[in-house]
Amino acid sequence: MDRYVNVPLSEKDAHSLxxxxxxxxxxxxYTARDAAHKRMQETLDRGEELPLKMENNxxxxxxxxxxxxGRQIGSAGPTTASRMDKYAPRLLDLGxxxxxxxxKRSKEVADAIVRNGAVYFAAVGGAGALLSKSITSSEVIAxxxxxxxxxxxxxxxxxPVIVVIDxxxxxxxxxxxxxxxRE
Amino acid sequence: xxxVDVSVLTQNISEMCIEANHYLSExxxxxxxxxxxxxxxxxxxxxxxxxxxNMEIAExxxxxxxxxxxxxxxxxxxxxxxxxxxxxxxxxxxxxxxxGYVDGYLRKSVVRxxxxxxxxxxxxxxxxxxxxxxxxxxxxTVAPKGFGSENMSRVFxxxxxxxxxxxxxxxxxxxxxxxxxxCPPMVVGVGIGGTFEKCALLAKEALTRPIDKHSExxxxxxxxxxxxxxxxxxxxxxxxxxxxxxxxxxxxxTYATHIAGLPVAVNICCHVNRxxxxxx
Ligand code: SF4
Numbered sequence: 001m002d003r004y005v006n007v008p009l010s011e012k013d014a015h016s017l018x019x020x021x022x023x024x025x026x027x028x029x030y031t032a033r034d035a036a037h038k039r040m041q042e043t044l045d046r047g048e049e050l051p052l053k054m055e056n057n058x059x060x061x062x063x064x065x066x067x068x069x070g071r072q073i074g075s076a077g078p079t080t081a082s083r084m085d086k087y088a089p090r091l092l093d094l095g096x097x098x099x100x101x102x103x104k105r106s107k108e109v110a111d112a113i114v115r116n117g118a119v120y121f122a123a124v125g126g127a128g129a130l131l132s133k134s135i136t137s138s139e140v141i142a143x144x145x146x147x148x149x150x151x152x153x154x155x156x157x158x159x160p161v162i163v164v165i166d167x168x169x170x171x172x173x174x175x176x177x178x179x180x181x182r183e
Numbered sequence: 184x185x186x187v188d189v190s191v192l193t194q195n196i197s198e199m200c201i202e203a204n205h206y207l208s209e210x211x212x213x214x215x216x217x218x219x220x221x222x223x224x225x226x227x228x229x230x231x232x233x234x235x236x237n238m239e240i241a242e243x244x245x246x247x248x249x250x251x252x253x254x255x256x257x258x259x260x261x262x263x264x265x266x267x268x269x270x271x272x273x274x275x276x277x278x279x280x281x282x283g284y285v286d287g288y289l290r291k292s293v294v295r296x297x298x299x300x301x302x303x304x305x306x307x308x309x310x311x312x313x314x315x316x317x318x319x320x321x322x323x324t325v326a327p328k329g330f331g332s333e334n335m336s337r338v339f340x341x342x343x344x345x346x347x348x349x350x351x352x353x354x355x356x357x358x359x360x361x362x363x364x365x366c367p368p369m370v371v372g373v374g375i376g377g378t379f380e381k382c383a384l385l386a387k388e389a390l391t392r393p394i395d396k397h398s399e400x401x402x403x404x405x406x407x408x409x410x411x412x413x414x415x416x417x418x419x420x421x422x423x424x425x426x427x428x429x430x431x432x433x434x435x436x437t438y439a440t441h442i443a444g445l446p447v448a449v450n451i452c453c454h455v456n457r458x459x460x461x462x463x
Binding site: 022035062063064065066067068074075076077079080082102103104122124125126127128129130132133146147148149160162164172173175176177178179180181182183 | 223224226227230233234236237238240241244245246247248249250251252288289290291292300302304329331334362363364366413416417418419420422423424425426427453454455
């Protein structure tokens, strides 16, 4: 089903999204990938404040290519989510409502998604030029020294994603692959 | 003897880094169109058409096809009658990569040390594979490699008794483990034979072969066709979201090996199978 949803993600929307839904996100999301997650984890370990609030927010696992003059961002597609599996459950328990990436998640992440009524979305991997067209602004808000791995606040307009793991724990990668398996 | 100034390498490599990250070769484009016609899953067809649209936008607006503009893998096949002047070849190659990535708005994805992980900020050093060939020409191939798919690549040290069935299993295992992580539809490069490092290099080189060209060895060609069909029956599909297009091609290279071994390397590449080739 096609859905148009605002981000940050409300409890209600997060719960109503189903694995397989094609969703257009509009609003504000944040980028973070490997190095930024490691730093956030260290920040939490020291008992300090994160550079962004987790509540109802959506993190996009993405490190863009540099923007040409006059543009907001370069190519901007998803990176492999499983590398963030080690860090994601803790952020979900702090209120993170959505993650956008590509690829499989661990059982611990799937459990944390269900426990917190969150959603894991996939964006189409390798479609960074196309996806950049739905990003209308981009601003580094933390860890500037990490270059492409800095945390960015993005404004998105009908950013296309697909629900892979929903708040009930359904997993599209498993069901869809089975459907077309001819082995 | 032919004298070549290394600055020629620098200039060509910088252009090729930019070219490879914005345009895919014709064989890849044709494969997308054919896949689009064959794909059975509606969502799969939708994703394939988005990937084609993505390629058009990349060319038209000069936005890299994928934000992971890769680590620059450079194959230099140097004629033995070439004499380089004007500096060190390795430095010249790295300077080409530096200029290409900095001037071409490509992402800098290389860290100096695998443990301390400080970004070098210019995507150097490149991974350079040299070989010496007859003649006085130089063939340069620049193949930026993304790590979503690189991370899913594998080396299997099989036993001779495992035979061709063992090879088939190894390929299928690697592809299934890769699944959605490697941005399917994939291109699968396979190296069979050689030693531990040789089979990996064979697999990497196989990815630079046009995907509409089969191996010239009859049984290897059959194996390429059979494996493509088997991979496309796994159901993984475009984006890993289900469908009948999991791979666009399987390219296999082979080499002699030891009486005690059967090394197999599977180098998975995503649909952004980039390479630019020039003869100098
Ligand atoms: S695996 Fe390929 S398509 Fe996917 S993000 Fe990496 S480079 Fe891009």
